[in-house]
Amino acid sequence: MTILALDGVHKSHGRAAGAVQVLRDVSLDIRQGEVCAIVGSSGSGKSTLLSLMGLLDRPDSGRLRFEGEEVGTASADRLAALRNRRIGFVFQAFHLLPRLTALENVALPFLYRGVPPRLGRDRAASMLERVGLGDRLHHRPEEMSGGQRQRVAVARAVVGDPALLLADEPTGNLDSATARQIIDLFFALNADLGVTVALVTHDPAIAARCGRRLVMRDGRLDSAAPGAVA
Amino acid sequence: MRRAGHVKPARPLDDGESGGRRxxxxxxxxxxxxxxxxxxxxxxxxxxxxxxxxxxxxxxxxxxxxxxxxxQFLAMGADILTVQKDFSLSGRPAVLTRADVDRLRALPGVEEVAPLAMLGVEIRQGRTRLPSAVAGVTPEFFALVQAKAAQGRTLTEGDRAATVVVLGAGLARRLAEDGQPPVPGSLLRMGGYNHTVVGVLAGSTPNPVLPLDVDSTAFVPLSGARRVSANSDITNLVVRKMPGATDQAVRQSLSDHFSGGPHPRPVMVQSARQLIIxxxxxxxxxxxxxxxxxxxxxxxxxxxxxxxxxxxxxxxxxxxxxxxxxxxxxxxxxxxxxxxxxxxxxxxxxxxxxxxxxxxxxxxxxxxxxxxxxxxxxxxxxxxxxxxxxxxxxxxxxxxxxxxxxxxxxxx
Known part of the structure; x- marks a missing residue:
């Protein structure tokens, strides 16, 4: 089953004359349950592609469908609701709120879902335990190592039980050993929860582990690259 | 794994959105x-x-x-009105007389009228010299403005010809000689005559409608005011209206009294209520x-x-x-x-x-x-x-x- 479908998507940054074409005629399907790496050189449009996939941005033209729903023209509120319930994000810079504890950070998505705070914290606690941080619930980000912070971020991304987990260079700020643990975590979550994973990476070793690689070149999806391996 | 099974069942709550909680x-x-x-x-x-x-x-x-x-107003009564000569108009200022007092008393809505002659003289007690307001009043004045004697008494009909004085509380304090304020029996010199203090009034708050501050005035009998100052004409009439009478009506009938007749006299009538408003x-x-x-x-x-x-x-x-x-x-x-x-x-x-x-x-x-x-x-x-x-x-x-x-x- 296809979770996400892009069809002839164009995207440019900037306005009018100075606009830079970032994505040109990109079409792809993300299927449920796969782990997919997006690779390519800097400025090839990987991150822009990921933000379109995460419904953080809209395509200039072309169709974008999420779980069969046409979302290219959906309202901001609808996109927010889909991001809240169906999509999880992990960023290179973790993006944890420094004044909140690990537990509060992980429970944050529930704030926008109207889940009772107690219940949200309970689910956050069990998810932190799941990523191996059961003893760090009440630590603030500054009291944790990079790897621990990224695990908190991963817990936050999947605590709401999303269909799609998007990661933008999740290991970019980590040493290789920690990076491997985080990638292991992604695969484990993929296996346990069935969450579909799409991650942008520079690391060929990580890309090699993924079942599918999408290579971006100059704003286009490189069709010469091996498409579906899985 | 086991954990996954733990998280999944909570799923239905995803849609449990409630406004208040949110x-x-x-x-x-x-x-x-x-x-x-x-x-x-x-x-x-x-x-x-x-x-x-x-x-x-x-x-x-x-x-x-x-x-x-x-x-402040209510303490002195909001039922007080005053009549005074209107100096602002051209022509001879009005003359207020004792006959006016009797005629005003007969007006409907008027309870009491007291004539008042405002003078300014220097009071001397021993070495102390103090320029002060002195008022020539009749005995009913004290009841009308609710002034009570703290020591001695206020003026009576029997004082008509006597050289006596009643002091306001503040004035008595200022006249103190060697820390001793005048008491009933003390002598004060005003306008060349020795006046015997017969009473000192209790302290009071000033009523803006009255032409004087009771606290800082010396009161002498109206008939004896001539001894104190050459010009001892009646300057004001103080009127208390009956409780039921409307302010407007009493003011009107007072004005009418002076403006009517063959020789209209210009006067200003002021009421406490007017001032309050x-x-x-x-x-x-x-x-x-x-x-x-x-x-x-x-x-x-x-x-x-x-x-x-x-x-x-x-x-x-x-x-x-x-x-x-x-x-x-x-x-x-x-x-x-x-x-x-x-x-x-x-x-x-x-x-x-x-x-x-x-x-x-x-x-x-x-x-x-x-x-x-x-x-x-x-x-x-x-x-x-x-x-x-x-x-x-x-x-x-x-x-x-x-x-x-x-x-x-x-x-x-």
């Missing part, structure tokens, strides 16, 4: 955010607090001042003016709130972007910043109300008034501060909610 959680979130930028919040809060304090203090002070002057109007204008000044300081505080919030929006772009990525709708972001602005200004408002009441209490204590907290100033102060917070918080909040998630996440 807003309460958002409010708690706002307070936490404010706490994080403690110092800057405190400064903006200070601005709001000062503005609110100004509004509350000024309104309370205005209200206490008004109550104080009202109480004028004073109340004046006090209202003052209060409004003072409140407007407070309002201006409140607006300055509001600009401070806007400043803090705008800086917050700029500094917290990544956070806004992250919250949007996690599912915050534009209205959630807007509500978060509005709630923060509201919490900020409302806590400033509470502090300001307390501060303002304290300031008003100190002012009232200093002025010797009875302090009563102005009830409408409390909701007004809180309402104004939260209104200012919402108004000045709206722009930053809307700015925040309009950020594009991608740009905000990059911190642009």
């Amino acid at each position: 807003w309460r959680a958002l409010a708690a979130d706002a307070l936490r955010n404010l706490g994080a930028m403690r110092q800057r919040s405190l400064l903006a809060l200070l601005g709001i607090a000062i503005g609110t304090a100004a509004v509350v203090a000024l309104i309370s002070i205005g209200e206490n001042a008004r109550e104080h002057s009202m109480r 004028a004073m109340t109007d004046q006090a209202r204008v003052h209060t409004l003016l003072l409140a407007a000044i407070g309002g201006v300081s409140l607006i300055v505080g509001g600009v401070g709130v806007m400043n803090v919030m705008l800086m917050g929006v700029v500094e917290r772009r990544r956070e806004i972007g992250l919250r949007m990525a996690l599912g915050a709708r534009p209205i959630d972001v807007c509500a978060m910043f509005l709630a923060e602005a509201l919490a900020l200004s409302l806590s400033g408002g509470v502090a300001g109300v307390l501060l303002g009441l304290a300031a008003a209490a100190v002012y009232a204590w200093n002025a010797g008034w009875a302090f009563a907290p102005s009830v409408p100033s409390l909701p007004l102060g809180l309402g104004m501060s939260s209104g200012v917070g919402l108004f000045f918080g709206l722009y930053p909040a809307v700015q925040a909610s309009r950020l594009e998630p991608v740009a905000a996440l990059r911190g642009e």
Whole structure:
């Protein structure tokens, strides 16, 4: 089953004359349950592609469908609701709120879902335990190592039980050993929860582990690259 | 694995959205955010607090001042009117006579009339010389203005030809020789005659409708006023109206008495009620003016709130972007910043109300008034501060909610 479908998507940054074409005629399907790496050189449009996939941005033209729903023209509120319930994000810079504890950070998505705070914290606690941080619930980000912070971020991304987990260079700020643990975590979550994973990476070793690689070149999806391996 | 099984069943709750709970959680979130930028919040809060304090203090002070002057009137009776010669008109000023007193007494609605001759002379007691107001009065004057003797007695019919004097409490204090104020039996020299003090009045608050301050006046019998000063014509008539009579009607019949007949005499009739109304109007204008000044300081505080919030929006772009990525709708972001602005200004408002009441209490204590907290100033102060917070918080909040998630996440 296809979770996400892009069809002839164009995207440019900037306005009018100075606009830079970032994505040109990109079409792809993300299927449920796969782990997919997006690779390519800097400025090839990987991150822009990921933000379109995460419904953080809209395509200039072309169709974008999420779980069969046409979302290219959906309202901001609808996109927010889909991001809240169906999509999880992990960023290179973790993006944890420094004044909140690990537990509060992980429970944050529930704030926008109207889940009772107690219940949200309970689910956050069990998810932190799941990523191996059961003893760090009440630590603030500054009291944790990079790897621990990224695990908190991963817990936050999947605590709401999303269909799609998007990661933008999740290991970019980590040493290789920690990076491997985080990638292991992604695969484990993929296996346990069935969450579909799409991650942008520079690391060929990580890309090699993924079942599918999408290579971006100059704003286009490189069709010469091996498409579906899985 | 086992954990996965644990998380999955909670899924149905995803749709358990409830409005009240959501807003309460958002409010708690706002307070936490404010706490994080403690110092800057405190400064903006200070601005709001000062503005609110100004509004509350000024309104309370205005209200206490008004109550104080009202109480002054009521102490002396609001049923008093005075008739005095109108010097503003051309021609010979009117002459008030004892015959007028008797005729006015017969007018409907008039309870009592007392003639009054205002003189100014120098009083001497031993080495003390004091220029003072002296009033020639008849015995009924004291009852009419509710002046009572603290020592000795007031004047009686038997004093008609005697060289006696009754002193107001304040005047007696000022005449003190070697720390000893004059007592009944003391002698005072006025206009070349020794006058025996027969009484000292109890202290009283001045009644603005009377041409004299009872406290600082020496009273001599009207028939003996000629001894004190060459010009001892009756200058005023003090009138007490009957409790049921309307102010308007009595004023009218007094004026009619003097303007009627073959020789109309121009006089001015003033009533306590008239003065009270004028004073109340004046006090209202003052209060409004003072409140407007407070309002201006409140607006300055509001600009401070806007400043803090705008800086917050700029500094917290990544956070806004992250919250949007996690599912915050534009209205959630807007509500978060509005709630923060509201919490900020409302806590400033509470502090300001307390501060303002304290300031008003100190002012009232200093002025010797009875302090009563102005009830409408409390909701007004809180309402104004939260209104200012919402108004000045709206722009930053809307700015925040309009950020594009991608740009905000990059911190642009």
